[in-house]
């Protein structure tokens with residue numbers, strides 16, 4: 001067996017040189033020497049490698065769904081969509097197929113979904129939208145998503161849309177005129193909708209500088225709402241985010257869809273709620289499709305931003321029904337064919353790790369900067385909770401007002417994002433995993449100063465040193481260079497370490 005063949009085989013098995021050496025029970029440097037052609041592999045180890053390859057092929061037959069596509073249900077900052085194959089390869093070196101794997105900080109669920117073809121998954125995240133995505137990704141079946149093709153589903157949707165449209169008609173008329181005027185070059189009404197069109201924000205702190213016609217349209221709408229039987233929780237999207245983030249027409253579509261979905265049998269509804277979040281993520285009218293800030297159409301000098309205006313007109317024209325149908329197909333095509341029993345847990349990772357759980361291998365992708373995900377995705381969170389949160393306020397030009405982002409008050413603040421708490425949070429995570437004798441694959445996202453990315457709260461060097469206190473082996477993997485290094489603090493060159501995606505493989 002030549003050196004190239006050993007390397008191909010090893011990579012095919014998803015093993016690092018060190019891990020393969022461990023599996024074969026030989027000194028860590030031996031595999032490196034074989035691959036570099038420095039020493040010859042003996043017949044005994046050729047036979048052992050052949051055995052490993054046969055076992056891997058058998059697993060691939062047992063788990064045919066393992067070779068799945070990467071499915072990205074929402075646009076998500078810090079999504080590991082680009083790295084899922086690497087995560088899978090590294091996890092394959094830590095857990096055999098069929099063994100449960102924990103996805104801590106599962107976020108958009110893209111990693112859980114990718115791994116779920118060959119492992120039962122325990123997905124954990126503090127956010128409600130993450131739970132909705134996780135349930136739909138891990139337990140959604142093709143036939144659930146096919147319901148989005150049924151005539152009765154869309155008949156009910158049309159009925160509800162018409163009902164809501166009648167109630168919100170004064171605002172819908174105002175919006176129609178604003179959009180036509182913007183196409184003709186008069187964008188002041190459209191700007192007013194984006195800047196101050198949220199009914200919930202105005203209910204909390206009325207804005208005095210709204211155009212009179214918008215105030216009247218809002219008042220007439222509220223009068224209609226008060227004489228209807230509508231529950232506030234039925235129209236969360238329209239009341240909170242219609243105007244700043246979406247057109248009113250679109251939020252009426254989102255609310256009508258939500259109500260239609262709520263009437264479906266439980267498992268179908270749980271799957272279709274995931275599709276709804278994909279739709280919100282696709283149609284939202286923001287730069288980068290996050291939810292931190294509505295679009296800013298007007299420049300500091302009072303002029304319009306022409307490209308943003310174009311984008312606004314395009315985004316607000318997206319048809320909720322069409323987008324939903326297209327996403328339901330994508331979800332169906334990516335649904336999970338196997339019968340593993342997965343778990344999705346909404347909660348704090350550190351509390352979760354205090355429970356006795358039967359899972360020995362974890363992937364963790366914590367946030368690394370001071371930016372709380374709850375700020376970028378609060379809209380999805382409110383759409384999922386459908387509660388009536390009060391909103392964060394600020395004072396501008398002497399006027400109390402709701403913040404532009406329409407953030408729900410009391411958003412979750414992760415200790416992993418707080419400079420004074422991050423080191424302790426990592427230490428608690430490591431110590432709880434070590435207590436369970438569980439292995440950890442930790443993602444460490446890259447930091448590109450040139451691109452204005454935020455600095456990390458923990459340096460790689462500190463993180464490695466900290467992990468070393470709890471795990472007997474800490475190994476670094478750099479996918480860009482395919483470098484594996486066994487670590488100790490002295491071997492770390494701090495500057496070279498801060499520039500690429502990295503993984504720490506922590507084992508006992």
Ligand SMILES: C[S@@+](CC[C@H](N)C(=O)[O-])C[C@H]1O[C@@H](n2cnc3c(N)ncnc32)[C@H](O)[C@@H]1O
Nearest residue numbers: 078079080105106107108125126348349365414
């Ligand atoms: C880097 S993102 C994860 C991205 C994810 N791997 C993906 O591909 O979509 C970090 C996630 O950590 C979650 N989070 C932050 N602190 C948490 C905590 N203490 N417990 C649970 N989840 C937390 C955030 O809600 C966010 O979804």
